[in-house]
Amino acid sequence: MTGDFMTGMEALLKKLVDSPSISGFEENVRDLIKKELKPHVDEIRIDKIGNLIARKGKGDPKIVLAAHMDELGLMVKYIDDKGFLKFDMIGGWDERILPAMKFKIHGSKGAITGVIGSKPPHMQERDEQKTPFKAKDLYLDVGADGKNDISKIGIRVGDFITRDGKFDKMMGSRVTGHGFDNRIGCLVMIEAMKRLKGFKGTVYAVGTIQEELGLIGIRGSVYSINPDVVLALDTTISGDTPDLKPGESGIKLGSGPTLAIKDAVTVVNPRIKKWITDTARKNKIKLQYEVMDGGATDASIVPMIREGIPSGSVLVPTRYVHTPIEVADMNDIEDAVKLVVDAVKSVSGYL
Ligand SMILES: [Zn+2]
DSSP, X not given: OOOSOOOHHHHHHHHHHTSOOBTTBOHHHHHHHHHHHGGGOSEEEEOTTSOEEEEEEESSSEEEEEEEOOBOEEEEEEEOTTSOEEEEEESSOOGGGOTTOEEEEEETTEEEEEEEOOOOGGGOOHHHHHSOOOGGGOOEEOSOSSHHHHHHTTOOTTOEEEEOOOOEEOSTTEEEESOHHHHHHHHHHHHHHHHOOSOSEEEEEEEESOSTTTSHHHHHHHHHHOOSEEEEEEEXXXXXXXXXXXXXXXXXXXXXXXXXXXXXXXXXXXXHHHHHHHHHHHTTOOOXXXXXXXXXXXXXXXXXXXXXXXXXXXXXXXXXXXXXXXEEXXXXXXXXXHHHHHHXXXXXXXX
C-alpha cells in the first residue's frame, strides 16, 4: 500500500512540487531544473524573460523539449485596515474550491502562511449554504492584527501567493500533489535529458515561463533556437472519474501518455503524429490519442513561430487538473520519459 519509500522520480517530483512557482515567479522550479540538468548537458542559459534553455549535443537536427515551469496562484490586490488580504487569481482557477485552502504569501521578508477563511456553517443562512463562494468576496488571513502588522512582515500589493499543497503517495503507482500541471512535464523533461545519450543532433530542454497566462515564454525561446521540431511536455485531463462521461474524454490514468491530435488552437502536424505513433509502437510504449475541446499547450502556437515549426504535445493524464490535489500515475510518467527518449533518437527519419 502506501509507504515512505520513494523512487528517484517520485523524490524529484516531490522536490518540484515543494518549489513554489507561479506564473511570473518561476525561479524556484527553474533553479531546481538547472541543478538537476547541469551534470547532464553542455550549456544552460536563462534568456532575457526568464526561460531556461539547456543544450545537449551539437549540429542538426535540433529538437526542443519544452515544459512550462509555472502554475496557478494568486496575487495580493488590496490590504484592508484589519490586515486581511484581497487577491486576484492568476491562471485558470475554479473559484469554488478556494475557501478553506492554505497558501504561502511571498513578501520581501520571506513566505508567510495564509488561509482563505469563510463564515462558519453555524452562521450561514440556508440560501448561503447553497451558493458557491465567489473569489471577489473572499480574503486571505495571515494572522495579522491590523494593516501595520502586514507591513512589518513585508507583504505588499503585487506579491505572489502560491498554494501550500504537498506531495503524497497513494495506492500502487498513484501519487497526489498540487502543481502537477506542470511539475510532471518538468520531470519528464529532466529525466529524458538525463537518459539521452549518443544521439545525433542537438536537444534543447526549455523551461518556459507564464504558459498559464497565454503561452508567453515559448514564443521567444523557440524563435531564438529555431529548431526543426518542438515537443511540449505537459499534463492533460484524465477522463476516468465518475463525474466525466466516456464521451467527454476517453483518456485513462495508467494507460500511458497521450498525444494531442487536436486542441483548442491547432491540429497536430501529420509527420509528428506518425513519428510519435511509430516510436510508441516500435518500443511497445502505451500511447493514447487525445482530441481536446478546450485547452492548449506550449506546442499549440509553435506552428505560428518563424516560417512555422512542426510541434506536438506529449501529455501525462492527470485527474483534478488545476486543483491542489491532482492525481497522476508514475507509470504514465515513466512511459512518457521512454517515449520522448526513443522519439528523439529516431527523429531524423521524420523531418
Ligand atoms: Zn500545463
